[in-house]
Amino acid sequence: MQEQEEKEMVTPGEILGTSSTLKAGKGSYVVPQSDAVFASLTGFRRIINPPHDSVDQRPTVEVIGCKDYGVFPEPGSTVFARITKVMARMASADIICVGRKSVREKFSGVIRQQDVRANEIDKVDMHASFRPGDIIRASVLSLGDARAYYLSTAKNELGVVSAESSAGVSMVPISWTQIQCPVTGQTEERKVAPGWILMEKKQTLG
Template identity: 70%
Template sequence: MTMEIERTEEEEEAVVVVTPGEELGRSSSLIPGKGSYLAPHNRTVYASITGRRTLIQPSPDSPDQRPIVEVTGHKAHGAVPEPGSIILARVTKVMPKVASADIMCVGTKSVREKFTGVIRQQDVRETEIDKVNMHLSFRPGDIVKAQVLSLGDARAYYLSTAKNELGVVSAESISGATMVPLSWTEMQCSVTGQIEQRKVAKVGG
């Protein structure tokens, strides 16, 4: 009984809250576990979610004596974006080379923490990448269906809409009405009939 209490106190002392993109240590001394990932370019382990950092010590007979670092969400677990995930995000800002968005859902599950995504110019579509105009592809407030490429450097996930079925799925026109998709590149205001350009997600087969 005494040993259990002592171990619990030690674990409580080791509790550190970290946020996505925060450095946890070098891969030479840590093995990335749940809630963390290894960046190959600098062999550094980073947190991928907000939560408590914990170290799991290896068994004495383990050939690898590096501890495993895990990040456990301090809230009830919502969905967490991972490379390859299909997500829904709301565009918050559009710049010449990149659009920022707040991730709302991973698959069909809503997220409970704030995850930011960015769509870079080269990840908007598959063809004629150099001709992509970010301001004609997305507008703030658009709901975008995208695929997670990776966790980028600025604590934001890199997102891609470079597939036919990815892109804007819901948008409001300048006048505030719902937009209806016309083609891959155009949506029409359901009230005024005005046409605006977007990188539209293909609906159906």
Template identity: 45%
Template sequence: MMTSLVVPGQPLGVATAYVPGTGVHIFNNQIIASLVGKVVTIPNASNTATTSSAPPTISVVKPVLTPEEESSSSTLLPDVSSTVLCRITRINARQATAAIFVVNDRIVGDEFQGVIRVQDVRLTEIDKVKIFTSFRPGDIVRARVISLGDQSNYYLSTASNELGVIMASSESGDSMYPINWREMKSVRTGAVEERKVAKPF
């Protein structure tokens, strides 16, 4: 069975529930995606000697594209109002820079650079927004293209409930999960860090 697109670092389930296949690894007893792609789970045959079923194998695979789709993906460009997934690469007081790798649920052939300016992080209390408490390098963010910007950057916005950080690691390197719209919690230590969190679909 195939599910929606996943990104590197995304938890897929507890290690005891699956046999790891290709495109995944185990970290802190969790099956973690190692690449951008689709999740595939394959049921394993029952063990007749014990009458019990082995856990299904879980893998992440890159979508198989037709030559036409592959050609269009390599030239796929973000446009105004496109929804993108991007990885934060660096931050400063005024903006976060990100590498765009998915446009409208399609993996792009080449990564594009985007910028989330401090005024485009959220809709409310814009004067109180701080980039350093909204994003960290390595965060995976769902954003919307609001301007084609200049020749090197697309301008992105997370100023909507469904936009923002969807995956993040703590300062100690642990996976985190959202506890509200502005905080995420480490699965291992319970430490809480601030983020501009995307509301899950």
């Protein structure tokens, strides 16, 4: 038997295919009087091809739960993510850790303009909040569209926790909204996580 594992995540109730072409296996089911095969849990779809001598030549579809793949984001969890793209009304990111544990699979995140901070939402400038390459601490709001999690940095303890300057060195936070390159002295705007500022002060004081 050959297995073909798909990296795309599926969620409960999502249609995996038709019962005329697929057999429902672990983590999936067929509704009576329906030709559709549905996922019964959140995880990754896997197709198992039948033996060559099997009477039924339909492949079996299974859903392997996320817990079998290690830690995964879920609503309410705190994650660390790397910003990959910044647009006028949103920023994209790759989630690299859930809490203190690294993820084994690729999970994408989206930060919308209304989720950057808690106040003066209409004045949020995405390009003044994040830059590609920044590492942020964020909270997971929900599983959004196109398999990307909606993330938020609207709480005080959330925001950018690491950034690199054009000189290739780690920048230093100097306020809640600004960071500075220690080599060139150039400053840039960010939505800074307060924890980053406190950590830098402790290191400075020794």
